[in-house]
Amino acid sequence: MPSKYEFEEKFRDQVLRCSRCGFCQAVCPVFGATLRPALNARGKMLLLKEVMDGKIDLNDELIETLFQCTTCASCYENCPSGVNVPEIIKAARKDMVKAGSCHPAFKGMNEVLDKYTNIYAEDEPEDFEREKNQAAENVYFVGCVGLYREDESTSATLDLLDRLRVNYTLIDEVCCSGVLEDVGYPIKDHLARKNIESILATGAKTVITGCPYCSRTFNNKPQYAELKEKGVKVVHVTQFLQGFDFGVTTDKRVTYHDPCDLGRHCGIYEEPRNTIRKIAPNFVEMADNRKNALCCGAGGGVRGAYAKNSIAMARRRLDQAEAVGAEIILTECNSCVHNLANAKLRKQKFRIYNTPQFINELMDAAE
Amino acid sequence: MDEKLKQDLIQIVGEANVTDNLIDRVSFSYDASEHSHRPEGGVWAESAEQVSEIMKLATRNKMPVIPRGAGTGLSGMAVPIEGGIILDLNRMNRILKISIEDRLAVVQPGVVYLDLEKALAPYGFFFPPDPASGKVSTLGGNVATNAGGLKGAKYGTTRDYVLGLQIVLPDGRIMRTGSKAMKSVSGYDLTRLFVGSEGTLGIVTEITFKINPKPTATSTALATFDNLEDAGNAINQIMHSGIIPSALEILGRETLSAINQNTDLNLPEVDAMLLAETDGYTREETDYQLGKVMAIFHENNAHEVRQAETEKDVEDLWAARKSAYAVLARIENNFVLEDVTVPMTRITALLNGIHAISQRHRIRIATFGHAGDGNLHPQILYNGYDPEQVKRMEAASADLFKLAIDLGGTLTGEHGIGISKAPFMSLEHDPVAMDVMRSLKKMFDPNNILNPGKMGLEV
């Protein structure tokens, strides 16, 4: 008998498979910051099981937990029973939206993306003083966070590409809108179309993105399939920079934070480290790294909907950086940079950068 | 939750630490067992004083209070079976003191076991019990259940390491037990009474643990057997080797198969596999010890005996063992995990008996466990939505307990009685003992508000 809920249709077996062992509590960033079992992966599965058993309904009372998950997949990575909690949550969110119970921040974001080109409802992006929509080999796609919240990081990355004589152009980009799929809504077709058109118009064969979320959206979502069909490759800037030599180094103690979207979701762990080792011989790993990396707390919409907890999660990650005496924290995601930078306390003296931004700064200093 | 009660609780712990939200009540209904029941709400306490005030309030209102750590108990001791409020102790999570010279650590109950290990590691010390749930379980919970673990045979269980406790009694009075001295026989041993009391006599708000220097070398081996009999005999005979391995675990066929589905280990799927570890301070020493153990395996028809070579192999093997029960959960949508324990000489009989029960009731039972101290974990796997299978599971469970008692063993080596084994208490304990236990409970908790309905103590 088909269920009225998508999450049950697709994932009933998995929800039942949750053995309640609670091992997810060891790695869930939301639980780590709040110590509230209701917000942990196990808590979410127990709630959904009760929904499936007809004991409770999907309603507003579940918003606080079903919409407070960074989808970091640490739970899935560590679940002995193989329960894919993030996918189940995303499906349940769609059911919640259908049932009329959605977190106002995401409902708002869905509406914003009908009228604006970006999730922040800003009218104008920062001016990076470069021509857009030129014919070029590569398109550099910045992403909303890079355009509207971390302009310094973006500016530095573009400077670096210029130094490396990469032939690229910016475009009049609009939000890839991939994030909507994670919070209960569909991707905006009109935005996807606009991006595809803008990209194809440049004749570029490669799209380089600063945001691992955008690159995943372009690579995996059917709305962007035309890119692949037309022979356009999409890579994240960390992959693009693999072949380059930079000719600069630092003796500072550097560590690397694996963004969930690049790490656990794409399996890209070594490329960023290869680049960092070229420029920072004094490289140290934090306690939880690679597929065990602790989520910074920004993802899955949590920074927008539950900012306080999101920043508390970022603080836990910074504690790990402090524990290894890092002076510089590098990462490859503007969302991580943003959340970690906001969470940093004044007395903590380390600096947080995107890797390309840091390389560019070293090059600036070398001149 | 009753509005006045809620306000009174808010007065004690603050608004942020009181909840009667649906999502909290649902998640507080469960632990890692198959039992569940809604509480009225929950509170998070941050000090012994707050816990004391909460218990005074609960006494006035005759309201059940159920202390909770990580909620990973396997017998239902944290499930609020009679309603009431959950007292979540996870925010009391500081390590208060580590003194290597005094060989002790003082901690709050919400500290996760692994976090204590991480804090002791730089000193070359450890806290031996090593429960499989150590990544998430809290020390307060470990004390409440007298948690065992993989190192039980050589190093004992939690109770062997508790020097003293701070307790809040059901009526709110606060007291201390034990001593910071390494040994004491001053007055009745109240510490031992509370360890393993499953949160029914008092709430632990501070623990002083004895800690050990950590052996720096280990050697690990695995051995496969074509039948349970041989494996059982090998376990029996270990004592004759003169060596007590620091860990000796058994994995049955079903368990091995499930592990293989979850990892790349590619373990041989045989009737029984033994994993052994010896520890010491030099590889010569541990290899020598392991050699003696491996000889016993060979003498008992082990098919293959192999020492693990790399550190990664060793880590993977033990990680696989620790997640065995949750991995097995992939097979059916429900399971019951037992932990019957028998004297070493009866292990083979227990292994065979489990097999017979599985056949008799036509229900799958996977087996793994701490062979080293006779503590097996038969895991009954069944479809919880099929009433027939549920009946067969219950029958099989009952037979397992009877078997263990008949073999001179105990209902539970380390998981506790909770709700799961409460109906079987009188199989193991004579009426006088049960009477004494009930009297103790009544003396500590005359209103029966602290974690009521557990351990078969209600008449």
Add this chain to the structure above:
Amino acid sequence: MEMHGYNMPEDLYYEENHFWVKEEGDLLVMGMDDFAQVMAGEIVYVQLPDDGKEIKKGKKFAKIESGKWLGKVFAPVNGEIAAVNEELETNPGLINDDCYGKGWMYKIRPNAKGEMEDLIHGKEAVEKWLLADIEKYAEG
């Protein structure tokens, strides 16, 4: 002083982006006004520059964020940062709770105290400016 639903104390001086300023001995204290904190919603992050940082009148010297909005903090006068409200690091919501008291943001050592007179001040001026902004943001 209540003004069209917002609390805008008369004795304060206001920078046009809705930051208030008042004298405190040799220094000036600065914060966000009630209108701005209401429009912003719950503040989640306030950038707190190092002591001694130079600030230039009319230029942005820090960022402030709520769940939905990224704002710029503009220097009302020329000077340097003398102190910041470190409470805001872990409790930025103080700006919403008590924007004129516990939610103060920065203390400035001004180059010339007189520059404060360039800011909006006095019941009439404040009311006129506030009304204009209420209208402006109502359309948005």
